[in-house]
Amino acid sequence: MSESTNIVWHESEVTKQDRRELKKHKSVVLWFTGLSGSGKSTVSVALEKELHGLGVHTYRLDGDNVRHGLNKNLGFSPEDRKENIRRIGEVANLMVDAGLVTLTAFISPYREDRDHARELLGEKEFIEIYVECSVEACEERDPKGLYKKARAGEIKGFTGIDAPYEEPIHPEVTIETDKQTLEESVQLIVNYLKQKGYIG
Ligand SMILES: Nc1ncnc2c1ncn2[C@@H]1O[C@H](COP(=O)(O)OS(=O)(=O)O)[C@@H](OP(=O)(O)O)[C@H]1O
């Protein structure tokens, strides 16, 4: 792939701050990370519904969905996962600029890749949410039958089985979906956003 040259940033007259004032809430990325089956999609869907009900403008980016389009040329090698997360970080950055509370639900197994997204967005606009759940519980749930396939050797390099997952060290929020109910997880995140002044 070649790199763009001779390009110059063009400022808009409407700023991120203007868009936030129109929407009456801050914009931020809620970056869910965790094993397959930990509950990233389930919790982010329920949270988005709750936030929408509170008058918050949201958008949700989900691993399976984005891999159908924008990232359909990427697989699950460490390099492809890195590129997947790099693109999501960039897209999320645009959405935060647009004034949206953006929910991303990707395994994002590598600490370094998540930290790059954090650097791009900046500390105030990046909230890492660790969806903690033991691999045993995820495998027990196996909502898409993928753990079964991985155990049978039909999927190689499956996160938590024969590919790594690096736990966050200092996530802003941790939810334990093998101990808490879905409602408890959603409430915990809503309370965090209110407490920190992201939403009214
Ligand atoms: N090898 C392997 N490892 C992990 N997951 C796999 C794999 N192959 C396919 N899948 C399916 O792809 C979904 C994960 O995509 P992500 O984009 O979130 O992955 S990553 O962040 O790039 O690691 C993941 O979705 P979730 O279960 O929602 O996490 C799986 O459905």
Ligand SMILES: Nc1ncnc2c1ncn2[C@@H]1O[C@H](COP(=O)(O)OP(=O)(O)O)[C@@H](O)[C@H]1O
């Ligand atoms: N407390 C809980 N929080 C979230 N999901 C739960 C919980 N208990 C059971 N589940 C189930 O676990 C599965 C999680 O799957 P999913 O949300 O697709 O995970 P991921 O997006 O991380 O792969 C769903 O079938 C969901 O109904």
